[in-house]
Amino acid sequence: MYDANKIIPGLVIFVGLMTFPIWAGMGKAEPVPKPKIDTPVIKEMAEKHCVESKNYMADYHMQMLITWRDKALRDGKRIYVSSSGQKYNVSLQNTCMKCHSNKKEFCDKCHNYVGVKPYCWDCHIEPIEPKGNVL
Ligand code: HEC
Ligand code: HEC
Numbered sequence: 001m002y003d004a005n006k007i008i009p010g011l012v013i014f015v016g017l018m019t020f021p022i023w024a025g026m027g028k029a030e031p032v033p034k035p036k037i038d039t040p041v042i043k044e045m046a047e048k049h050c051v052e053s054k055n056y057m058a059d060y061h062m063q064m065l066i067t068w069r070d071k072a073l074r075d076g077k078r079i080y081v082s083s084s085g086q087k088y089n090v091s092l093q094n095t096c097m098k099c100h101s102n103k104k105e106f107c108d109k110c111h112n113y114v115g116v117k118p119y120c121w122d123c124h125i126e127p128i129e130p131k132g133n134v135l
């Protein structure tokens with residue numbers, strides 16, 4: 001007969017020890033980035049909001065951009081109506097990057113952290129950013 005009272009705590013300790021390097025590394029490794037939104041255009045906004053809610057944008061901006069592109073190029077639909085009824089021009093450069101003109105401190109911060117490298121900038125022009133932290 002085995003004694004569950006000993007085996008289960010034993011297992012918990014074993015799993016804890018085995019995974020120690022993983023969770024001990026959390027927090028020490030590069031902290032999750034906080035993308036900066038202190039750009040000139042966003043500073044001017046009375047209410048600081050994105051095209052859709054922050055959480056929606058964080059989770060779905062990739063899909064949104066692809067849908068924007070397809071709608072603009074295939075259906076000629078160049079106006080996006082947000083869930084709050086606000087209208088935006090469908091444009092990566094002139095809409096997203098007008099507010100988020102700090103690509104390096106915003107888009108790149110997250111992307112470097114998760115290791116994605118969107119190829120959009122092969123063709124689309126990146127915002128021109130001053131060198132250093134002048135923004
Ligand atoms: C091979 C070059 C190329 C690449 C790479 C590329 N695009 Fe484009 N994209 C274009 C061209 C050309 C247009 C058409 C411009 C127009 O008619 O306004 C366009 C239009 C768009 C539009 C709609 C209009 C506008 O001004 O923004 C969106 C949104 C867009 N692309 C998003 C993206 C995203 C997101 C990526 C990366 C995942 C990407 N594109 C990668 C060439 C490219
Ligand atoms: C009118 C200015 C404006 C436009 C246009 C805009 N954004 Fe935003 N964006 C913001 C602001 C302000 C926030 C922060 C919102 C908050 O804190 O509630 C934000 C938040 C975000 C976030 C979430 C950041 C985080 O910390 O989780 C992403 C991702 C994002 N935007 C991507 C985009 C993309 C992609 C586009 C174009 C499709 C775009 N934004 C267009 C102003 C804008």
Ligand code: HEC
Pocket residue numbers: 035058061062065096097100103106107108110111114116117118119120
């Ligand atoms: C809050 C963090 C965050 C911010 C800010 C952010 N992204 Fe992303 N982005 C991600 C993550 C995470 C992925 C990978 C999603 C996946 O693979 O499902 C991604 C993927 C993408 C992709 C698809 C790339 C691919 O190869 O699949 C595009 C295009 C993109 N982001 C554009 C932008 C643009 C443009 C901005 C700045 C306006 C931006 N993102 C800001 C987190 C962010």
